[in-house]
Amino acid sequence: MVALIAPLQARAACTGPAVVQVLGSGGPDADDARASSGYLLWMDGEARLLVDAGGGVFLRFGEAKAKFESLDAIAITHLHADHVGELPVLLKSGFFSERKRPIPIIGPTGGGQFPGMKEFMKAQFDKKRGAFRYLSGYLDGSGGSVRADIMEISATASSPKAAFGNERFKLTAIGVKHGPVPALGYVVEAGGKRMAFAGDQNGDNPAFAAAIKDADVLVMDHAIPEMPDRTSGQLHARPSEIGMLAAKANVRQLVLSHNMARSLGPLQDNLTLIKQHYKGPIKVAEDLMCVE
Ligand SMILES: [Zn+2]
Incomplete structure (x- = not known):
């Protein structure tokens, strides 16, 4: 008999009172078998918070055996496609x-070329003009859809803001x-x-280092080599700046994510540069890795 559903690869569950799981450890390139940005906070066996929803996160969310029902919140860092592109797909999965x-x-x-979170959601789900107008219930709760309660946090405020609790x-x-x-960093306090x-x-931003x-744990974007092009x-x-930030903040563990060919190529050099400043443990993120 042919199995209709391919079994998911066996994964070690992320266990503990508060554990981060990397869903996507890659960036916007598609050549490295990594999903784009996405992270889960697991608390006692339930996925409670999703940070970012880039390409591939939908698949990894399922592979991690996370449940849409248990999520208390979704937090998006910024509206680059590799951080938010699969948000509509994840919401749609919640219908089931x-x-x-x-x-x-x-x-x-x-700001600039970027809508805020509310305008982004309207562009997806607005009843009249949204790209996915057939899913407008995500804005108003109609049609049996789960309503999204959207909150915007100022990306230019100089001090930390309470986002959810x-x-x-x-x-x-x-x-x-x-x-x-316009971009946000997040700090989660959970399980001590x-x-x-x-x-x-x-x-x-020195306010981030202070916060x-x-x-x-610090999950940090590791996307460029030490001598990048000007825009990047x-x-x-840069690796040296990652090291300085982690050292200044005195974080207990550094996880390098948002990995790309241009940052993984010189990985050993980058690690050497980071370690010149930061003396704590460093992990290079992989998809579905649990950060103990
Ligand atoms: Zn970005």
């Missing part, structure tokens, strides 16, 4: 779940510098741990 309660979605305010975890957002792109997500940034002081250097932190 038991979920009834609204899903909070947090993202940055707009419940009895399980607290989420704080901080505006970070990602070239011309503090976990920081840099999003994409060049490491220039992640002594964090248990404004968007992302």
Whole structure:
């Protein structure tokens, strides 16, 4: 007999009171078998927070055996396609779940070429003009859809802002510098741990370093070599800058994610540069890796 559904590859479950799982450890290129950005916070066996929803995260979300029902919130760092492109697909998957309660979605305010989180969601789901207007229930809860409660956090505010909180975890957002792109970094406090997500940034905002002081984990974009082209250097932190940020913030563990051919090629050189400043443990993220 032919099996109709291919079994998922066996994965070690992420267990513990508060554990980060990398869903996507890659960037916007498609040649490295990595999904684009996405991270889950697992708490006692339930996926509670999704940070970013780039390409491939939908598949990894399923492979991780995460459930849409259990998510307390989705936090988007910025509206580059490799961080938010699969958000509509993930929401649609929720249609087939038991979920009834609204899903909070947090993202940055707009600026320049970029809409804010609310305008982005309207562009997807507006009843009249949305690209996926057949799913307009995600904006108003009609048609049995789960309503998205959208919250924008200022990407230019100089101090950390409360983004979400419940009895399980607290989420704080901080505006970070990602070239011309309105972008947020996040800090999650859960299960007695503090976990920081840099999003994409060049490491220039001292408020972010202060906000992640002594964090248990920093998930950092590792997207460029030490001598990048000018544009990439404004968007992302160089390895030496990653090392300085992690050292200044005194984080207990550094996870390098958003990996790309241009940053993995010189990986050993990059690690050497990071270690000149940061003396703690470093992991290079892989898709579905649990960060203990
Ligand atoms: Zn980006």
